[in-house]
Amino acid sequence: MMDAIAVAWKEWSEQIGQRGFRGYQGILLMILVFGIVLPLQNGPAWITSPIIGIAWSWVPMFLVTTVIADAIAGERERHTLETLLASCLSDRAILFGKMGAAIGYAGAVTAISLFVGLVAVNLVHRQGGLLLYGAPVVLVMCVGGVLGAVFVAAVGVLISLRAATVRQAQQTLGGAIMALLLAPLAAVRLLPTEWLSSLRPDSATYVQLGVIAAAAFALLDAGVVALATVRFRRARLIAD
């Protein structure tokens, strides 16, 4: 556990800590857009709309892509991976440290953006009482965000192991995530309208569907993480 934390500390230091203002530019831009500009444009709906939970659960997935690709493909590209593998760290500590760093980064930036958005909307669009995200929305954001981030981190590991460069890993991962997100939406559009209208579930069914979807996603995550654990082995990394 301590080893994985040490690896995560290294990733964060490399990503942001030691690059001065440049390291923080991406984060600040993200917070500016998702924490100030979009909330002020959308007003109270940014907090009260039930859709916001689903929308925000996607954000960590995109944030993970850049960090995880750099953590593995970047480390190989910069010729530091082999030295790291020659250390006393276990394969799992390295893998989970890198995944944890990416997920932690995405989670932190998302949480800060949500909080800044909450403050911005409450300051500009005061409607008497304090506006807060609803509990179901927070639950969907947390569960969806974590499941999505873990999934992308594990898929990112698998793609980065095969990618020649960071750019290639980021492009492939970005493309794969877009395809995964857009494919269900496109599929729904292709379904007959009469068939869709017959499927109007009530709120109880929505909860059931949500639980089933989360359980299925968790199973999928477990499978992809297990695959990444199998693939991320010293002998394989060097021989490949």
Added chain:
Amino acid sequence: MLTSLRDHLTSPAIRTDGLSRQFGAVCALDGLSLEIPRGIIFGFLGPNGSGKTTTIRLLLGLLEATSGSAEVLGYDTRTDATAIRERSGALLEHCGLYERLNAADNLDLYGRFWQISRDHRRARIRELLSHLDLWERRDEMVAGWSRGMKQKLAIARALLHRPELVFLDEPTAGLDPIAAVTLRDDLSRLTAREGVTVFLTTHNLAEAERLCALVGVVHNGKLKVVAPPAQLNAMSETPRVEIIGAGLTEAMMEMLRAHRGVVSARADGRCLIIDLKHAADVSSVVAALVSLGYHLETVRNSAGSLEDVFHSLVEAQR
């Protein structure tokens, strides 16, 4: 348990038996059998692509052997690779430094990996960087450093956790001569001070001759010979003379190359280094040079070098 611990402590630093590694159709290492005692600098000498880096990767458990076995510090590379890595340090083909971090943070990071306490880590970093004249530059980003400085820092990283064994893969490769000499001196001083066993790969013969107590020559994945440098030098059978003088011309070099008593000839400044077929050929060679107008100052016998042995071993295989 005590017997097992004693075995680990008294075993050779490295022992391999028929160690081989195949990459598809290419045999990178072919039946390496070797025993390296503790506490020495062992030089693993060979041209590029001869299997040196593969050997280090196999010994560190970063690659699996196709056949054969290896023990490092008494631990099997197949089953106890983690124990080997815990007790070893490594400077591999690339120095592996994080260029976005400063020098001290690069070492601190690896100190954390080895779970050295914060106070010990700081003291050790200061000690190593001071010995390598890098302490004043500890807060600088490594990205702006010269290759020589990076190699020094990587050596400090390899020694940080006081390992029993250090693998150094061509530590002076790509350095200018002055930086290489400095690094070699630092390396020699530090390893002697730390009492560590060093497995050093190089294709620099002078480096091996200067640093190593024992040298193994590898070519095309096969170990050709293992011996102390002095013993290897004695294996050189070609008589060599060094002729110092002035007025050397290209015509004279052509004459030397065509001379039936000369194996090879090369000029190094004012010194002509000539390998002869027989020691008795020296008089005819000198006479021929003088007749062409060469101003002779000194003629002296020269001992064969490790280079001669290395070339003769490689040539013998061809």
